[in-house]
Every structure is written in structure tokens, then in C-alpha cells.
Amino acid sequence: MSGKQRVFIGDFVHCKTLDTLEILEDTAIFVDEEGVIVAIERGCDLKKAEEISIPRLGWVKEDVMVRVARKGQFFFPGFVDTHIHAPQYPNVGIFGKSTLLDWLTTYTFPMESSLKDLARARSVYTRCIKRTLSHGTTTAAYYATIHVATTNLLSDLCLANGQRAFVGRCCLDSLSPDWYIDESPAQAIKDTRATIEHIANIDPSNKLITPILTPRFAPGCSTELMTQLGALHKETNLPFQTHISENKGELDLVKELFPNSPNYTSVYDSHGLLTPKTILAHAIHLDESEVDLIIKRQSKVSHCPCSNSSITSGTCKVRWLLEKGVEVGLGTDVSGGYSPSILEAARQASLVSRHIAMSGDDKAKLSIEEVLYLATRGGANVVGLEQKIGGFEVGMEWDAQLIGLGPNYWSEDEGNPECVKALEGVEESPVDMFGWENWEERIAKWVFNGDDRNTLAVWVKGRLVHEIRK
Amino acid sequence: MSGKQRVFIGDFVHCKTLDTLEILEDTAIFVDEEGVIVAIERGCDLKKAEEISIPRLGWVKEDVMVRVARKGQFFFPGFVDTHIHAPQYPNVGIFGKSTLLDWLTTYTFPMESSLKDLARARSVYTRCIKRTLSHGTTTAAYYATIHVATTNLLSDLCLANGQRAFVGRCCLDSLSPDWYIDESPAQAIKDTRATIEHIANIDPSNKLITPILTPRFAPGCSTELMTQLGALHKETNLPFQTHISENKGELDLVKELFPNSPNYTSVYDSHGLLTPKTILAHAIHLDESEVDLIIKRQSKVSHCPCSNSSITSGTCKVRWLLEKGVEVGLGTDVSGGYSPSILEAARQASLVSRHIAMSGDDKAKLSIEEVLYLATRGGANVVGLEQKIGGFEVGMEWDAQLIGLGPNYWSEDEGNPECVKALEGVEESPVDMFGWENWEERIAKWVFNGDDRNTLAVWVKGRLVHEIRK
Known part of the structure; x- marks a missing residue:
């Protein structure tokens, strides 16, 4: 795993708070x-780096x-996807007018079940990893399926492609079709x-890949399974991921299945699943006492705005969670x-926050800075890697992306041959820059109109894992 | 303007209803x-077209x-943007936490005012036209600025770039900064x-470019100006475009400025601006009686979901409008x-409709088919070109885009050299296709993850106006 010493020179943008x-x-x-980042030097160009800083580090220039980075490009921390289902990747965009429970049976369980097949899983997982890397996702918390062999394959492929990942075999022993269900709690464990064990073999010190305990969601897990997973957490100290309070039909189901629990959050808590290492996806319909319990247990929330709007689950009150002190990150929740x-x-986190504002809570609006924080430092907090990733600081690891916003056009440039020449080799971009934009405006344009074409290169733990080749 | 005879062969998708x-x-x-489309033949390949259909039309093959189209690609009608401000194009994505009225003074009026400058306007308008063409917008209803010379330049550039356009000089004689306002109603007219007159010179029969009367919005127009614009419409029968009921602060302002009008809609109606050729942008906070009046006058609505969410104007109840019988199209409302x-x-029309559904009106949800209808036939209705564009029918004009969704990957393909070879020259795409998707799934993937990379070529009135070159 050990690589080269590297120097990155140019402009850097990251979230301070x-x-x-x-x-x-x-x-x-x-x-x-x-x-690992060993030094950050302001006012340092290539010449200074080579003549002063590199020798000072005891490194050899060669x-x-x-x-x-070219003028106009900047380095930004890699994104953290705190909630993504790799086996659902082929279904992105396919959801019709479904909501959670019929979406599971119509689209999701059939697709996940089919990923028992190794060749199919290799194709799907490879595309998913390469695609998310190309979008700057340097860390992902993955749900796999119930299948051991293809879950292990997902770990192998993340490692081979250099993506930092939490990989969880999905535990599901209740209320599921007989062709896609864990045989028993014992078998699930x-x-x-x-x-x-597989991950312990391929990445013994979890430099890149970490197992994550993954009870799918309370309605899909028996009390016995959850209890045993709680015990496994105590034994291994491995992190947890699950879903919570996503959809109102799901809430009714939880009430029916766990009549002795005062609410959804306490179902997890009473089984020992609510810990400082627990990632709770969605968290839309929580009441105040549930949020208080989550804070008490120091569990984290993955906000998945695209999903919540697509399958009409609801709007997660991110400002409220943040103000109460919950750590929040972003999840794609593919699919x-x-x-x-x-x-x-x-x-979409920005837009969904505006829908909450339109319902009367004006301070709900999230700024550009805030959604970028959730995408980087927030996500790092949620997956428990806040000391390692999410920003540019000495001692942190180099998980980063190089962003280019394309050529600048000034009014006098159009058709000017010298300008055309100067633009040769500059990246293609969905964003039009006019040359007069300040930093704030450039970042806003990137967030609202940028895409993977602007993510020119991606590194994880210092290693180049994706690059757009001209 | 007259071009070549053309034949397009392959798969075609369009909205029937x-x-x-x-x-x-x-x-x-x-x-x-x-x-103009003169024939549509099912079950016709290149050979049949050349041997039978072309001679039958009396055309010469050469x-x-x-x-x-390659297998997997399909032709789709060009998109109609029923509401776009070309001079605001450099500001896309830049809106902070503003809402309509402070957004106008902070971002919009300064930018529009600066587009008096011809060189700057040439740069901005060129980028705007090229960019919207690249996204498949074959027809756009443009607001320009108050400036005659650069409004005329916008018309020239649309014509030169081959984009079908309605171009409106923005009329604005009230409640605006002294550096960006029409001197008087007479001067505005x-x-x-x-x-x-300029458009009459460059495109006398409005084959591509049509002038459109553009009172910015009621709070920006004096009674006298609106009255004279109503008279100008009667004289010329030119279409109208304006804003209506976008923001609650704006509603209060209208109430204050026009105390004798029962509502916003009646302000326009009483000045003769509510006609079958009127495009009303936003239409968010209308009451039942206003919608009834709009239907009575056969005016049309431009739904601008991105804008309405970004600057927190509200959610337009599209299902309600459609069910009441209003013609609705989509607008980008840049910026x-x-x-x-x-x-x-x-x-975003799909997602916003789901936010309305989440507020309790489940039937508000718009399907993929419906949002594509709004983007094509709906838009054609709104701009009054429903006989000419929006679908593939004999007698209609060829405003179309060729969509490619990129290579298909099957599980066995990864790393297979023959497959890699077969994929050479296939378009880059943000969409991953696995080869098993049916038409419905392919279209859904395009709508939710596609972008301008999937718009391989664009034609307006038969002429090729944009193409991605490999």
C-alpha cells in the first residue's frame, strides 16, 4: 500500500467550520x-517547494x-458518502411513483437478490465504485446484499480501486421474500x-476497508438478530449502519412489530444498536425525545435528500438536528x-432545506458552505474518521479531488485566436466561467452546475484513484 | 435558410399525450x-429508405x-424553454439565501444593467445560446434587458446559431434603480x-425569431406602460410574457400598488395583457378565481421548479393547473x-411535485412521461407552436435531439477486449447502462442522471445546430 511522497501546489479550498x-x-x-499530510505551506510555489521545503523534510526532489494545479483549478477534500447501497446501483433513476415499502418489493429486493451472481456483482460493483470515485467520493459506507461471496467481492473491488469504504453484509431475517432473506439469526451472524474475517485478511489494519454491522432496518430484523448484532458490536467494536424513521408506513410497521418500544429510536437502543459508532440513515420523522436519545448515545445521522424527495419519504430537518447537536453527513442512498x-x-440538501423554509422555518435554509461541510467534514464525523479525512490539516490523510471549472471567457475573448490557443487542453466543463467571478461565486457555480467533468483527479490516502484523461 | 433534404433512421421517442x-x-x-417532416415510415431501414421511400418522395438519393442512430440511441423532440433570462446567465447558481425582491436588487439588476455593453452582451448571449442548445433547447422564450442594441444582438445571435427564439426587450419603468429603468412609458414602447422592427428585418416571416412583448412584472410596470403594451398587442398580435404570483412579498407589493384590482391576475387582465398568447411564469400562489380567469383568457403557464425552490418562492401546483385545464410548459428561469x-x-418538476405530494396531495406526483410532455409538447403549447414543434408528426418541423445513453456493460464484458473494441467511439455518458434495461427504465435513467453529454446532436427546423464531436 505504501506509495510515493507527493506535493500538491496551487489553491486549496476546505471547510473550516x-x-x-x-x-x-x-x-x-x-x-x-x-x-499522510506532513506539511502545509502558504505562499509556496514549485520553486520554493523544491528548493526549501522538500529538502527540509529530508526528501529527495527526484x-x-x-x-x-492550473490557475482556476483548486483542490478540495474528497466527498464522504455516508449511505449507499452498491447492489442497487443499476436502478438509479428507476423508482416510478413508489414509496419505501412498495419500492423495496418492486425494484430493490429483486435487484439485490440477483447480485448473488458473482459475474453480475463484479460488473455492478465495479461500475458503482468507478462512478462514485469519478464524482469525488473518496469514502463510502456501503450496504451490500445478504450474500457473503459478493459482499466480499465488494470489499475486494473497493480495495483494488482504492476507495476508502465501510462494507456491510446486509442482515435481513424478517418480513422479506423467501428468495431474499437470512435463514436464521444464527446464520446471519x-x-x-x-x-x-475476509476484510481482516485483505486489509488487516483497516487502512482502507472496514467491516460495518448492517441490520437493514428494524422491520427487517428479528429481536434475536438485533440482540446478537448488539453483542457482536460489543465483541468487535465495529461500527453500525441502519435506517431510521424514513417513511410513515414504515413507522406504523415498527409500532406494530415492537409494541413495547415507545418509538423507533428506542427499538434500536433497547437492542444495543444505538452507539457512538452508529450511522442512522434518513431520520426524517423523529420526535424530540428520539433526537435527545440519539444525542445521548452519540449516534450519527446520514441525510439523503435525493432519496427522501424521490420516493416521497419526507424532509429531514437538518437545521434542527444540527442545532440540537447531532452530527450529520450526506448520503446518496443509491438507488x-x-x-x-x-x-x-x-x-438537493440545499433545495430540500429551502422547501422546509417555504413551510415557514426560514432559518432552515442551508448555505453553500454548510452543504459542503456536510459532504466532507460532516461525513467524516458520521463515519468516525474526523481525525483522518474531511479537511486539509497536518496529520490528516490526503483524500482529495482536483476541481477545474473550465475555461474563462471574457467578452473580448470570443473568436480571439490567442485566447482559443490558451484554452487548449483546458478541461471541458458544464459550468461557464466569465472570468470575473470571485471565490464565493465560483464555488456556488460549481455546487449548482458542476458535475464529474469538474472532478479532474481524485486521490485516496495519497494514491491517485481517478483521473480524467484528455 | 433553406437546407438539405434529410432522413433520420433509428428509434424515436416522443410524447403522445x-x-x-x-x-x-x-x-x-x-x-x-x-x-418540415414529410413522411414517417415504420419498419424502415437505410436500404428501404434509399430504395423505396426516397424515390417515392421524388428525391435524389445523392x-x-x-x-x-446507433443501437441504443434515440431521437427525441427538442426541448422548449418557456422562460429564460439570457442576461442573467452568468449568475446561474449564484443566489445565496435571497428571495425574489432582494435577489433582484442584489444579483439581477446589476448584471442586467451591465449588459448594455455590446462586447459583454455578445459574450454572455453567445455562451447562453450555445449552452442551452447543447442541452437540447431548440426553442427558448428569452427575456433580454431594457437595452435595444443588445436585445437586437440577442436576436441576431439566436438566428446565427439556429435557435428558435422569442426575444423580448424587458419593459420596466417603475420601482427600479435609476441606473436600470425605462425613462418613460413612451420611451419603453x-x-x-x-x-x-429589427426582427422584422432579420427574419421577416418569423421562421426562427419572433418578438415578444415583455412587461417584466406588474410591480415594475406603470399602469400607463401596461395599457400601451396592451394596445401594442392589439396592433401587432405579438405574444406576451411576464411573471405572475411568484413570491409572497411580491403579492403584497401588487396589492399595495394596485389596490383596486381584486388580485394579481386581474391586474394584467384589466390592462389587456391576459390573452391566449400570454406566457405567465411561476403562477405559484394563484387562487381558484385567478386560475379560472387564466383559463377563460386561454393564457399559458411556465413552470420553473429550479427557480421556485432556489429562491424559495413556493411550489407551483402543476397537477391542479393541468386538471383545471391550464396549458403548462417548463422554464429554466435562468438565473x-x-x-x-x-x-x-x-x-426538478418531478421532485417538486413529490414535495407537494408529501404535503398531503398524493396525486400531485408527476410521472416521467408527464415531465417530458411538459418539456416538449407542453412547452410548444405555451409558446403557441403546438402545430409546428414538440413531437414527430408529418407537417411538423424537425426540432429534435439525438440521445445516446452510452455503452452497455454486461457482467461478462468487463475487461473483454472484444467488448472494449465494440465500445470505441461510443459516447461518454453520466448514465451507466447494463444492457438489461427496457425502454421505460432507459428513459427514467436518462431523465434522472442524463445531461448534455447524452445530447449528441441537436437540430432546429432541419438544420444541425449542435453536435458533440468525439
């Missing part, structure tokens, strides 16, 4: 063989890989252990969510 | 020199331009006439709307 971006212009960031892109999730 | 797509597989469409793409508007 929930509502502040920091712009580091003309800066150099030095990354060691393990992908051994260091240098990447200098045994199979889950098999995927944990309840129609897009594999966290940038799209950020955009 | 509001909720039905028609798929014409293995079909040939024949388009004459004027861009003179006919042939475009055969005089300037509007100057832009009408209240953050995207120049009608495909994005269609996507």
Missing part, C-alpha cells in the same frame, strides 16, 4: 508515503511526485462474521436516491 | 429542405443527408418597437433557476 470555507491560495501540501454523486446530494 | 410516450422503433423520418437545462427542470 459548518459555515466557513477556508481558501488557501498559492499553497503547497506535502504528503508522505503513507498518504523521488517526489508533484502536481501543480455467521455470514456477517465471514465478511468480517432510493437517483444519483451516485454527493455533489448532487449537496445541491 | 400528457402521460403516454410513443416509441417508434426502426423508423425513418423524412425532412424536406424547409425542415442529395439527401442521412443520419442513422418606442424601444420595444425598435426591437420588433432564479440555477440550471440552463430543461432536462434538469423536468427532473
